[in-house]
Amino acid sequence: MDAYSLAIILVVFASFFQGTFGLGMKYMAPLKWEAWWLVQAFVAMILIPVIWALIVIPDLFNIIASTDSSTFWTAALYGFLWGIGGILFGVSVEKTGISITYGIVMGLAASMGCIIPLFQIEGAFSQPSFPIILAGVLLLLIGVGITAIAGVKRDKLKNKNEDSNNKSIKTGVLIAVASGVLSAFLNVGFSNAAPVAKIAVDNYGTSAQNASLASWVVVLIGAFAMNGGYAIYRLAKNNTWSSFKVKNSKKAYLWAIATGVFWFAALGVYGQGAALMGDLGPVIGWPILLGLALIISNIWAYRAGEWKNANGPFKILIGGLAVLITAICILGYANY
Template identity: 90%
Template sequence: MNTYSLAIILVIFASFFQGTFGLGMKYIAPLKWEAWWLIQSFVAMIAVPVIWAFIVIPDLCGVIAATDSNTFWTAALYGFLWGIGGILFGVSVEKTGISITYGIVMGLAASMGCIIPLFQIEGAFSQPSFPIILVGVLLLLVGVAITAVAGVKRDKLKSSNSNATNKSIKLGVLIAVASGVLSAFLNVGFSNAAPVAKIAVDNYDVSTQNASLASWVVVLIGAFAMNGGYAIFRLIKNNTWSSFKVNNSKKAYMWAVVTGIFWFAALGVYGQGAALMGDLGPVIGWPILLGLALIISNFWAYRAGEWNNANGPFRILMGGLAILITAICILGYANY
């Protein structure tokens, strides 16, 4: 198997985790959201990436210590900004519903997370694959938009009443746009943390594939500062520390840990695949990851019966997923 084929397989494998980890969020009760989120984010953004990186990188602390401070703080800042996007996602859902929010956020996160790293590459416009990448990203946006429309039509069939006013919907859409742009910064941070991985490769003889984990450790320090910090703020504000001791919470704790493991498994495996793709790895791999994750998450939704009695919207969904698959194939070919 050649290197590029392995890279694509890794990204496909990562998309399974990305499209599946959200299932665990159905099992937050009886814990309060902030208690569950603190555990999940610590496992996802600190425990798993640090442990995994320590296993495959002989001197992780030495790698990070040798990193230029500007690179370190820039990558961590992008992780922090992504964390803000995650919080805004929840606010938008409350105002506009999951379908509209998810469609906007996924589309912007996939496209912006691809285009920004591309433009940061010297001579991006002269890249032979540049027009192919643009076609792939545009098709991806169309596919995401169609799946969002299908979701909205499905929700209308299930509920003819809407509690949101037009004003709150417009505000929710604006918040979703902000969330989508900020959500792209997770991949931008990974791309900008490439010098961290280079130190691991050059100075510690770590494989390119495993060195990517050092990049994630730096980015996710910033991500956890936002996510963990916000959860602690909620715990203090709502005085919900006692939630950690609530009865019958064993299942919620288990799913918080499992969700955290799956969340970083997606990023860790994706990072390895993107590293094997070379300079265009974050450009090509990121939209493939999110596009496939959207397909997988809809598969789980179908299995859970969320598309029952919605034949018309389901046909629209199938058309959107077909376009997504076409876009993914084009993006995969762009760096071949």
């Protein structure tokens, strides 16, 4: 098997984790959100990345210590900005609903997270694959938009008797746009942390595939600073520290840990696949990851009965997924 075929397989595998990890968020009770989130964020952004990286890169901390400070702080800052986007996602859902929010955020995160790293590559416009990448991203946006419309129509069928607050929805859409742009910075941070991986490869003999984990450790330091910091702020503000000791919380803790493991499994495996793709890895791999993850999350939603008695919207969804698959094939071809 050639390296590019393996890269695509790894990104497809990663998309399964990306499209599945959110299932654990349905099982937070009886823990408070902030307690559950702090556990999940620590496992996802600190514990698993560091342990996995140390297993394959014993010199991890020496590599990070020898990284140029500007590279370190830039990558960590992008991770921090992504963390803000994640918080805004939750706010938008409350005002707008999951379907509209998810469609906007996924579309912007996939496209911006692809285009920004592409433009940071020297001579990006002269790349032979440039027009193919743009066509794939445009089609991906169309596919995400169609799936979002399907979700909105499904929700309208289920909430016929509920009045909508147009002002709240408009505010929610603006927040979702901000969330989508900021969410793209996770991949931008990974792309900008490439010098960390290069040190691991050049100075410590690490394979490019494993060296990608060192990049994630740096980016996720910033991500945890935002996510963990916000959870601790909520714990202090609401005085909910006792939530950690609530009875019958074992299942919630297990789901928090499993969610964290699945979340970083998506990034870790994606990073390895992107590394095998070369310089265009973050450009090609990221939209493929999110596009496939959207398909997988909708499969889980279908199995959970969320599309029951919504035949019309479900047909629209199938059309949107078909467009997404086509876009993913185009993006995969762009770097072949």
